Structures are given as structure tokens and as C-alpha cells.
Amino acid sequence: MKSTTTILAILLFIMISFASCINQSEDGGTITFGTEIQQDATAAVLARMMKAKDEAISEIKFEKGTYHFYPDKGLEEFCHISNHCDVMIRTAFPIRDFKKLTIDGQGSKFIFHGIMIPFLIDHSKNITVKNLSIDWYEPFHSEGLIIANDEVKKTFDMKISEEYPYEIRNGQIYFIKEYYEHNLGQTILYDPARKAITFNTEKYTNLTTVKKAKVRRNLDRIHYKYEVDFRGPEYKKLGREDRLFVEELKPGVVRIHNHGKKLPQVGMILSAKGEQGFNRVAPAFRLTHTYGFNANNVTVHHAGGMGLIAENSADLVLDGFNVTPSNGRMVSTTADATHFVGCRGKVILRNCTLTNQLDDASNIHGTYQKIVDVLDDYRIGVRMGHSQQQGFVVGIPNDTLGLVRLSKSFQPYHNLTIKSIQYINGRYQIITLNEKLPKTVKEGDLVENLSAYPELLVENCNISNNRARGLLLSTPKKSIIRNNYFSTEMEAILIPVESGHWYESGNGSNIIITDNVFQDCNHSGLNRGIIRFETDDDNENIAFHNIEITNNKINQFDNWILEITNTEKLLFKGNTITNSGTFPKLFPENPAITIKASKDIVFEGNKYSGDAKKILVADKSLPNLIFN
Numbered sequence: 001m002k003s004t005t006t007i008l009a010i011l012l013f014i015m016i017s018f019a020s021c022i023n024q025s026e027d028g029g030t031i032t033f034g035t036e037i038q039q040d041a042t043a044a045v046l047a048r049m050m051k052a053k054d055e056a057i058s059e060i061k062f063e064k065g066t067y068h069f070y071p072d073k074g075l076e077e078f079c080h081i082s083n084h085c086d087v088m089i090r091t092a093f094p095i096r097d098f099k100k101l102t103i104d105g106q107g108s109k110f111i112f113h114g115i116m117i118p119f120l121i122d123h124s125k126n127i128t129v130k131n132l133s134i135d136w137y138e139p140f141h142s143e144g145l146i147i148a149n150d151e152v153k154k155t156f157d158m159k160i161s162e163e164y165p166y167e168i169r170n171g172q173i174y175f176i177k178e179y180y181e182h183n184l185g186q187t188i189l190y191d192p193a194r195k196a197i198t199f200n201t202e203k204y205t206n207l208t209t210v211k212k213a214k215v216r217r218n219l220d221r222i223h224y225k226y227e228v229d230f231r232g233p234e235y236k237k238l239g240r241e242d243r244l245f246v247e248e249l250k251p252g253v254v255r256i257h258n259h260g261k262k263l264p265q266v267g268m269i270l271s272a273k274g275e276q277g278f279n280r281v282a283p284a285f286r287l288t289h290t291y292g293f294n295a296n297n298v299t300v301h302h303a304g305g306m307g308l309i310a311e312n313s314a315d316l317v318l319d320g321f322n323v324t325p326s327n328g329r330m331v332s333t334t335a336d337a338t339h340f341v342g343c344r345g346k347v348i349l350r351n352c353t354l355t356n357q358l359d360d361a362s363n364i365h366g367t368y369q370k371i372v373d374v375l376d377d378y379r380i381g382v383r384m385g386h387s388q389q390q391g392f393v394v395g396i397p398n399d400t401l402g403l404v405r406l407s408k409s410f411q412p413y414h415n416l417t418i419k420s421i422q423y424i425n426g427r428y429q430i431i432t433l434n435e436k437l438p439k440t441v442k443e444g445d446l447v448e449n450l451s452a453y454p455e456l457l458v459e460n461c462n463i464s465n466n467r468a469r470g471l472l473l474s475t476p477k478k479s480i481i482r483n484n485y486f487s488t489e490m491e492a493i494l495i496p497v498e499s500g501h502w503y504e505s506g507n508g509s510n511i512i513i514t515d516n517v518f519q520d521c522n523h524s525g526l527n528r529g530i531i532r533f534e535t536d537d538d539n540e541n542i543a544f545h546n547i548e549i550t551n552n553k554i555n556q557f558d559n560w561i562l563e564i565t566n567t568e569k570l571l572f573k574g575n576t577i578t579n580s581g582t583f584p585k586l587f588p589e590n591p592a593i594t595i596k597a598s599k600d601i602v603f604e605g606n607k608y609s610g611d612a613k614k615i616l617v618a619d620k621s622l623p624n625l626i627f628n
Contacts, residue, residue, distance in 0.1 A: 024048065029058030035065035042092040043073040049094055050075075058100060064107045068137070071114040071179060079117070080391020080426055082341045083363075083502070084280040084305050085233070091120045098124040105132025112136050114179030115281050115304070123289045130296040134284045135326055140182070140304030141273040141334050141358070142166070142175040143190075147253070149263040156263045157255050158270060163327075166254075173246040173254060175272070180281070180304070182274025184209050184244065188358070188467055190269045190330035195356070196465035197489040198268050199583050202525030205270070208260035211243040227372070232387035233277035273334045273358060277387065280305040280335050287313045291345070294319070301326035303333045307357070310338075311392065312452065314345035322353040333357040337466070340364045341392065342452040352461040361463040361488070364456055365474035365498075366505040368404065368446040369394055372428075377436045378419075382429055382447060385503030390426030399451040401433070403441055406499055410507050410535070410543040410566070414438045415450065448505040453477050458484060469494050470521070474506030476545075481513045491528055492521040497535040497543050497566075508533075509545040518554040520582045527587050529563030529594070530556060540597040540621070542568045550574050557583040559590040559612040567598040572606060579610045591617045593627065603627045 024044060025032045037044045048057070074090030081087070095101060101124070110132055112118055118134050121127055142164040149156035160166060165176045174181050187207045189198035198204070216239065230238065245257040264270060273279045282304035287293055290313040299322040300307040307323045310316055323337040337354040339362065340347050347364060354361040367389060373381030384390050395401065395418050402412025416437070422430040431447070456479040463470045464487035472494045473479055486492035495508035513531070521530040535543050543566040551574040554561055561577055564570060577592065591614040595601060598621055606628065608615055616627040 029056050030061065031057055031059070032061040032063065034063045038065050038067045040070045040073070041067040042069045042071070045092040046073065046075055046094070049092070052098070059102045059104065061104045062106055062108045062132070066109040066111060068111045068113065069116060069118070071116050074116060077120070079286070081283065081286060081305075082309060082311050082392055083335070083339055083388050084283060084309065085278060085388070086390055086426065087115065087281045089115055089117045089120075089282065091117045093119045095119065095121040095124055095127060098127060100126040102128040102130070103132075104130050107131055109133050109135065112282075113138070114177075117282060117284075117286050119285045121285070121287045121290050121293065125290070126292040127290060128294040128296065129285075129298055130294070131298075133299040133301060134303070135301040136304070138177045139302050139329065139331070140177070140180065140279070140282065141271055141331050142182070143330055144270050144272075146264045146266050146268045146270060148266060151263060153257075154259060154263070155255050155257050156259065157249065157253060159253050161252070168246055168248055168254070171245045171247070172242060182272070182279060184272045185274035185279060186276055187270055187272045189264055190271055192267070192269050192330070194465070195330065196487070197467055197524065198265070199523050200525040200586060201489070203262045204264050205261070207244060207256070208258075209242065209244050210240040213239050213241045227383065229385070229387050231277070236275060236277050269330050271331050271358070280388070283307070283309045283335075284333070285309070287311065287316070289313060291315060293317070295321045298322070299324060300337075301332060302329070305333065306335045306339050307333045307337045308339070309341070310343055311341045312396075313343050314454070316340070316343065316346070317348045317350070318352055319348070319350045320352065321349070323355065323357055324353055325356045331356055331358055335359045336361070336363055338362040340454065342366050342394070342449060343454045344452050345454055347454040347456050349458045349461055351459075354461060354463050355465045357466045359467060360469045360472055361461075361466060362458070363472040363504070364454065364506075365472065366448050366452055367392055367394060368448055368499050368503040368505040371441065371443055371445045371447060374437065374441055374443060375430065379430055379432050380437065380441070380447070382431060384427050386501065389503060393421055393423060393429065394431070394447065395421065395449040395452060398434075399449050401431070402448050402450045403438070404446040404448055406446065406497075406537045407539070409541050410497055410537075412448070412450065413440070446499065446505075453506060456480070458482070460484065463488060463492070472496060473508045473511060474498070474504055476507055476509040479508070479511045481511070481516060483515045485517045485519070486521055487519045488521045489524045490522055490526060491530055491532045492518050493531045495533045495544055497537065500536045507543050507545070509547075511547050513547075513549045514551050516552045518552060518556065520555070520557050520580055522558065522560075523583055525586060527560070527590070529560045530554070531561065532563040533565050533567050534563070535566050540566070542566055542599075545569055547571070548573070552576075554578070555580045556610070557581065558585050558587060559592055559610065560587065560594070562593040564593070564595040564598050564601065567601070569600040570598070571602050571604070573602070573604040574606065576607045577610050589613075591615060593617070595619065595622055595625065597621055601625060
């Protein structure tokens with residue numbers, strides 16, 4: 001009896017010890033992971049996620065701690081991700097076909113390693129992620145301090161800390177990570193005193209890493225039957241050879257030769273993230289076909305791509321979703337903080353801090369896809385325009401599709417509804433329509449999904465110290481931009497029609513921009529207004545409608561504030577414009593406001609105390625317009 005009791009006690013001890021090792025407890029649909037898995041949480045978390053169809057989960061909690069996630073035991077999946085590379089990734093959180101799930105980090109830090117997507121959310125509903133931060137142990141970019149330059153020899157010297165291991169191969173520098181490496185590629189300067197992009201950085205960066213190849217023979221013998229996107233990664237080396245030459249002066253100090261722009265200033269920090277087309281591989285959140293998503297009290301310190309990319313999803317609320325750098329780095333995410341493609345319902349960004357990312361704070365748009373085949377009365381073949389649009393499906397059955405011919409109008413000339421979409425490959429799909437195609441349709445026309453635009457609210461956010469723009473607004477649904485702070489390298493707000501490069505659709509309309517502060521935006525060296533309307537088709541057709549810009553405080557070092565084009569019905573009222581004197585003017589000849597190809601523009605009750613020689617310059621469309 002005593003021996004039986006002893007055996008049972010030993011077995012109980014083993015079971016308790018094993019449970020303690022994985023430290024996973026379940027209470028109904030709630031799972032709690034403990035800190036015993038923190039050295040590599042991937043296997044334990046993934047194992048439970050994979051059983052979710054048979055053993056439902058409603059909530060996952062983590063005891064407060066620092067959890068590492070390695071790719072070695074993660075679920076592998078090939079992803080076409082909008083505005084990213086097409087890439088094989090791994091994840092510990094494959095959130096697919098969940099109906100309701102909350103992930104509560106309870107203040108935990110999640111540290112990722114290699115090419116992983118922390119949260120891969122697909123075909124799910126009512127997902128909440130809260131109370132956690134995301135970072136990478138080794139970032140997907142690298143930084144170096146400029147310590148010397150030589151204008152005569154056209155060289156500059158850079159000190160690289162041990163945080164960024166590197167190799168030099170055939171005169172080129174490569175930064176080595178755990179599961180990844182990159183060359184210089186896309187670069188930009190940061191001012192460590194301001195912890196922001198260096199003033200007038202366009203004079204210094206990007207580094208001129210390539211030049212035209214000297215020897216090219218018989219390339220004219222190569223003929224392509226179909227359209228080719230030479231921006232795709234498979235063509236990146238075509239016609240180019242290395243221009244820069246890198247040598248090591250001593251361990252941790254390198255000299256860079258042959259830069260074609262002004263040499264970077266001593267004391268600035270150079271950020272490098274590798275070549276475009278290869279350097280967006282690991283966003284922190286990837287949402288597809290997900291209806292109802294909340295991120296609350298979430299901080300993304302870094303990602304090898306965007307902080308959050310959402311495609312074909314709806315009703316997305318980011319409240320206290322922050323993108324900020326960690327560990328003394330200048331850079332947070334290596335691409336946009338947030339990005340929304342073909343989404344619907346409502347998109348809300350509230351109480352967010354979006355800083356130091358290497359692209360826009362947020363971009364909200366649809367997609368244009370080019371008609372390359374009119375197959376019959378009901379079917380068209382469409383092509384994805386940009387290499388980083390591959391795999392994107394433009395809509396779902398019964399969505400309204402607009403046929404667009406931008407040379408004639410920015411608005412669709414005919415609407416139809418989708419019956420089905422046949423996915424052939426990443427570039428080509430066949431759309432079957434419920435209605436007959438009009439006789440006027442032709443190859444080269446574009447399609448856009450008129451059902452896949454959201455209402456937008458951006459409120460109480462800090463958008464600053466990043467490369468590129470603040471907000472890109474390409475939704476015709478109601479947008480409210482209220483009580484935010486902007487201090488961006490390029491435009492604070494860009495309202496575009498973009499049909500020739502990224503193929504991002506949508507005519508910004510019904511926009512209210514009110515009670516914001518704009519502080520020293522567009523200090524990159526590009527000659528643009530800080531609130532800018534822009535089309536890439538040079539015609540006089542109206543693209544943008546019903547805009548209100550009211551009660552904002554604009555404190556700007558340079559002149560150009562408002563750049564209006566192709567707009568109907570804009571009210572600019574109660575705004576205060578002052579000159580900050582923070583930086584020297586880059587374009588002192590500019591007026592404060594320019595207007596072309598527009599109508600029904602009203603200025604009322606504004607205060608201007610800047611020093612532009614002319615406040616307003618309008619073209620023939622509004623020859624008698626007066627600023628007040």
C-alpha cells in the first residue's frame with residue numbers, strides 16, 4: 001500500500017511538474033500561458049492554436065513577462081501581402097476562421113526573431129488584441145553614425161555599433177541578422193538631437209547605390225508578349241551595377257565612396273533597410289477578410305514592414321495603437337505604421353502615437369486593376385498593376401465594380417456587380433459579372449470596387465518624426481481628421497488619385513480636417529504643400545469633392561501650406577497660419593496656397609501671419625478668388 005501511495009505521489013509530482021513546464025491553464029474557453037514558455041513561446045502557443053477547431057478558444061492570456069518567438073517551430077505559409085514582398089513567413093498565431101477571440105498580453109513584451117508575422121488574422125470576426133508590445137530582437141534595418149566626410153574625395157565614414165553585425169563582400173556592405181540580411185538599399189538620415197528625419201534630407205539621401213550598367217548586349221532581342229512590370233524584384237538588377245564602394249578602416253568603422261548627392265553631415269545617423277522590393281517581409285499584424293478587429297493598448301516597436309496591414313476587412317478600431325522605436329533606435333517600423341486596402345465599414349485610429357516609421361502613418365485606399373481581356377459579354381480578365389499588389393482579390397460577390405477611364409473622368413463611367421472571381425495567378429484574375437458589360441468597355445480601362453471603401457476617423461493621434469507622409473486619404477466615404485498633431489517629413493495629409501505606380505484607387509471626398517496642429521511638416525526638401533491634393537493624370541477633371549479644413553493651427557517654417565487641384569467644393573475656414581522659424585526656408589518664392597482646375601473654393605475667417613510674398617495663387621479656373 002505504501003509503495004502504491006509512493007508511486008501515485010511520484011506520478012502526481014511528474015504531472016504537476018510537466019504542467020508547470022508548459023504553464024498553460026484552461027478555464028472554459030480561456031487559456032493562460034505562463035512565463036515558463038518565455039524563452040521560445042512559439043511551439044506552445046501554436047500547438048494550442050492548431051487545436052482550436054476541436055477545442056474552442058475565446059480568450060488567450062499571458063502572464064506579464066517577456067516572451068520570445070522564434071520561427072523554427074512556427075507555422076509556415078506563403079503570403080502575397082499588399083504593399084509588401086511576396087514571402088514565405090512563419091507565425092505562432094494563425095488566427096483563421098475564429099468567430100470571437102481576445103488575446104490579452106496583460107502588459108507583456110513579445111520579442112520576435114526572423115521572418116515572422118506575429119499576428120496572421122484571416123477570415124475571422126470580432127478579434128481583439130490588447131495590452132502587449134511587439135518588437136524584434138534584431139531589427140530589419142541597420143543604423144550607423146556619420147563621423148567624417150571628405151568633399152574632395154567624395155567619401156564619408158560611418159561608425160557601426162555591435163548591434164548591427166556586418167560583412168563586406170566585393171566592396172559592398174551587408175548587415176547580418178539571425179535569419180535575414182540586407183545591403184544598404186533604401187537609406188535616409190536621422191537627426192539624433194531631434195530623433196526625427198534630418199532637415200532637407202533629400203539633398204543627402206537616398207544614397208546613390210547603383211548606376212547604369214556599362215555593358216549591355218542584345219537585350220533588344222528579348223520580346224515580351226504581355227505587359228511587364230520592371231519594378232518587380234525579378235528585374236531589380238537589370239541595367240544596373242553597383243556605384244558605391246565600401247571599405248573598412250578599422251573594426252566598426254567603414255568608408256563609403258562615390259556617393260552622388262551631398263555627403264551626409266557629421267553627427268547624423270544613417271538608416272539602411274536594403275533594396276526596395278526585398279525589404280518588406282514581416283509586418284506585425286496582417287488582416288485579411290476579417291470583420292471586426294480591435295487593437296487596444298498595443299505598441300509596435302519594430303516590424304520588417306508595416307505595423308498593421310489590413311486587406312478586404314471591415315470595422316477596424318485601433319485605440320492606443322502605438323508605433324514607436326525601442327532600444328535607442330531611430331526607426332520603428334520599416335514601412336507604414338498602418339495601411340488599409342479595400343476595407344469597408346469603419347476604420348478608426350484613436351489615441352495613437354505613430355512615430356519614426358520609414359513610411360506613412362496611414363494609407364487608406366482601394367485598388368485599380370487593369371482590364372487586359374474582354375472575354376465575353378459578362379467576363380473580363382484583369383491584371384494587378386504593381387508587383388506588390390499580386391494576389392489581391394478586388395472584391396466579393398455582389399460588390400459594385402466601377403469601370404474607370406481616367407482620361408475622361410476620375411469617376412466610373414459604368415457600374416456593375418461581381419458574380420464571381422476566378423483566381424488564376426498573382427497577376428491575373430477573371431471577373432464574372434451579374435450584368436452585361438457595356439459596349440464601350442475596352443482593354444486598358446480600370447476597375448475599382450466601389451463597395452470597398454470605409455468611413456474613417458483619425459482622432460487624438462500624434463503623427464511625427466517619420467519618413468514620408470502622415471495620412472493618405474483615398475476613400476469617398478466620410479472621413480474625419482480631428483485633434484491630431486502632425487510633424488512629418490513630407491506632406492502631413494495627401495489626398496491623391498494614384499493610377500500609374502501603386503494603382504491605389506479612390507477619390508477622397510467628404511473629408512473634414514479640423515482642430516489639428518501642423519508643426520514644420522514637409523521638411524524633406526520636396527517642393528509641395530503640407531495639405532496636398534494630387535492626381536497623376538494631368539487633366540482638368542474634378543477628382544475631389546466636399547472638403548472642409550477648419551480651425552487648424554499651422555506653424556510652418558516654409559511657405560507652401562495648401563496645394564489644391566481638381567477639387568470641387570472646398571471650405572478653408574478659421575485656420576491660423578504662422579511662421580515657425582524652426583528651419584531656413586527651402587522654397588521662399590512659393591505662395592502659401594495654390595489652386596488649379598478647381599471650383600467652388602471658399603476662404604473665410606482665416607488668420608495669416610506668415611511672410612510669403614503672395615498668399616494665394618490660382619489658375620484660370622478661379623481668377624478672382626480672394627484669401628481671407
